[in-house]
Amino acid sequence: MPSTQTSVASQTDNLTIPVLLRRNATEFADKPALTSLDAEGTPTLTWGQLREEVASVAAGFADLGLRAGQRLIIMAPSRPEHLIADLAATNIAAIPCTAYSTLSSEQIAYVVNHSAAPIAVLAGREELDRWLPVLDQLPNLEHVVVLDPVELPEGDDRFLTFAALRERGAARHAREPREFEQATDEIKPDDPLSMIYTSGTTGVPKGVVLSHRNAIHEALAVHSLHDNQMHLSNIAYLPLAHIAERELSIYLPIVYAGHVHTLADAKDLVPALGRVRPDVLFGVPRVWEKMVAGLKNMLGGVPEERRTALLQANALLQEGYKLRSAGKEVPADLAQRIADTDETVLAPVRQLLGLDKLTLASSGAAALPVEVLYFIAGLGIEIQEVWGLSETTGAVTSNTANAFKAGTVGRPLADVEVRTGEDGELFVRGPIVFLGYLQEDGSIEPATDAEGWFATGDIGTIDADGFVTITDRKKELIITAGGKNIAPSRIEGLLKEHQLIGQAVAIGDGKPYVTALIVLDDEIAPAWAAARGIEDTDVAALAAHPDVRAEIDRAVEAANERLARAEQIKRYQLLTKAWTPESGELTPTLKLKRRVIAERYEPDIAALYD
Incomplete structure (x- = not known):
């Protein structure tokens, strides 16, 4: 099915992210570009100021030896330095790659070695604790830039602060200002722009390489599709390793000279909405x-x-x-x-x-x-x-x-x-x-066939x-013992329509009928219970409470009424602990790791088929 939208392809022919950044710094120099919602008192950067910051950090990376085509790994929450470092690498034709902060030390070693990244940018203590155990297993890694200066490891000259990198780069940029402009001019639309490692629901993560044309076409197409205006505001609160957040908080704002508000912890989104009143929310x-x-x-x-x-x-x-x-x-x-x-x-x-x-x-x-x-x-x-x-x-x-x-x-x-x-x-x-x-x-x-599909x-x-x-x-399709093909996401979506159910996974591949593992919503369930006079609102206790069990029974019955007979849930197990990326059952983008869940809860699943 071809698109029904007006073509935007011709608009991307001479555009790159550095070219658009230069346009914004020239035409919209005084428009707000970047604000931190975490660091009170930190001034908003205009587009003119943002490009100067990017130029200084880009020169700093170049001074450390980062070259065109090499990868830069970033592990940090959404904060201004993250976006600046990302764009700085882009402006010298290096390839930035944000890594999910939930990666284990073993996964970090895989990503860094696979990418052969010579430089990494880390936020602080939480990230260092994951990196230090495998640091000596990373032969290509030459420098580690740390955003939080108080967390800088002592006695290791591989480490330097972000402030020191910026200062070093600012001096180089002052000496050779044309270097930055020349790098911008040399980058082409089909050159690599950034890389994203897939979240690995089914195996080893893959490094997805995107081009400037990819990102700009996406931004222009989305922008025109919704008839958006220039200078929209948004909140960057999801990991920048997530393609949606990367497009919405780096590339789209550069296309329409928008105003990005960074928020390090997604749990603070609700109060942040009242402060920002954003134009766009994903x-x-x-x-x-x-x-x-x-x-x-x-x-x-x-x-x-x-x-x-x-x-x-x-x-x-x-x-x-x-x-x-x-x-x-x-x-x-x-x-x-x-x-x-x-x-x-x-x-x-x-x-x-x-x-x-x-x-x-x-x-x-x-x-x-x-x-x-x-x-x-x-x-x-x-x-x-x-x-x-x-x-x-x-x-x-x-x-x-x-x-x-x-x-x-x-x-x-x-x-x-x-x-x-x-x-x-x-x-x-x-x-x-x-x-x-x-x-x-x-x-x-x-990864396309001969016809580009x-x-x-x-x-x-x-x-x-x-x-x-x-x-x-x-x-992920379930094929039951009776040969029925069943989509688990539909079953799980119907279950999660009930406010008490935070997470659910449908089980049944090779089994005679469908069952489910259900997790209570750890925020809603305690409030729901307290409103009904239940004193012990601990989630583990609630999972065994008869009133809660009766409510979940009703939720399962309501879901079954909307499912075909072969899809209906015959039995379920109510679990006592929420799934998180940190505990391993979810990817960083909050998708189910079905294989991990199946292995971890094998006894519970077996009991459902006794």
């Missing part, structure tokens, strides 16, 4: 799910009259949203009631949440439960679901305010084609498809209007 499904669960929980403490008004307003907006999603016209009288209700009842709620200025809310990385989508639409915030991968520089498809179908991931971006294979696998072709995977010898091996590994369908629906990952 969330993985877990972010939106927790937002909805929290709002529903808060409603329990609202006076009944006010609660009734809010729920009625939510239902009214949902009614209009569902009609438009189905391609139907909203009757004039209903449209007027929606407009009046939105202004009087829901606009103050959005303002209270810091979501009143949103022009684009989006979700990706996994399927968003449709009930979550509907509830947030009932607040007057319509989330545009997208679908994409690291290998496609982010979004391949997207819904829009004027063309959407709830439950789908929209239609292809400009100049992008999507088709299905014989087994339902989705293939993508177009300017957003990556250069290839980094090999150990430093070469880049393309990339096999995504996702299973899906394309309807007559071109809207794509993702059903599951090809490698």
